[in-house]
Amino acid sequence: MDDTPSGGTVPPGAVEAAPPPAMIKADLLAGLFFLVLGAATFEGAWTMDRLEVRRINPLTVPGLVPGLLALALLVCGLILTLRSVRTAAPGGWSDLGQAIVSTAAQRAGAVLVLTLGYTLVLVGLLPFWLATGLFVFAFIMVFEAWLATPRRTVMQTLPWAVGLALVTAIVVTLVFERLFLVRLP
Incomplete structure (x- = not known):
């Protein structure tokens, strides 16, 4: 060698x-x-x-x-x-x-804020399916319309974010309730 x-x-x-x-x-x-x-x-x-x-x-x-x-x-x-x-x-x-203050740190901070907001605020305050849908929607909007390079417009991102949020909220809720038999908050 x-x-x-x-x-x-x-x-x-x-x-x-x-x-x-x-x-x-x-x-x-x-x-x-x-x-x-x-x-x-x-x-x-x-x-x-x-x-x-x-x-x-x-x-x-x-x-x-x-x-x-x-x-x-x-x-x-x-x-x-x-x-x-x-x-x-x-x-x-x-x-x-x-x-x-770099871009990578801003992304990590956004992930931290979104996930802590989801786990500490939304889950328990709202029904699980709604909290999960809002989290996925916010995550997509932040990382596609705000922190993406190049950025997409809000109007380009909105349909994609709403669709994925709905599908994720429904699938995750059904999987946990029906397949894993977990009572969700």
Whole structure:
């Protein structure tokens, strides 16, 4: 096998390019966030009812999957934090500020706002099918008419968003209620 980058191996003496300082700081902040989120989720899963009174099998307790996911989040957050600390490079926090206001960060922020709005506000306040339909509609409108490159007009996006929102709300509701036998809020 040849030792060229195109041959799949790194030549001897070649150094891997270091990530930009803004990414290192962003990784540090994200890693710390995931550590806190994982710890809070694990605590919630650990204190969740075990249902021993109902003689529920310990492998089917409600907190098992969230607890395992929280442990995975903790491991990933720890790896991300340690990696960013290990590869720390010079660069001011202004680099991080520029990364935060980038297009990718705006998209991530929009996803965060939409999903938290759906789970914390809409579900429970509205019937599930309506909350799901509104979420899908808003998601399509935001990412097609506002954050898309190139942007589509609202009139181009509206029929597509309404159609997908209706179909998704109906299908998801029926699948959960009829197939999985879940009572939805």
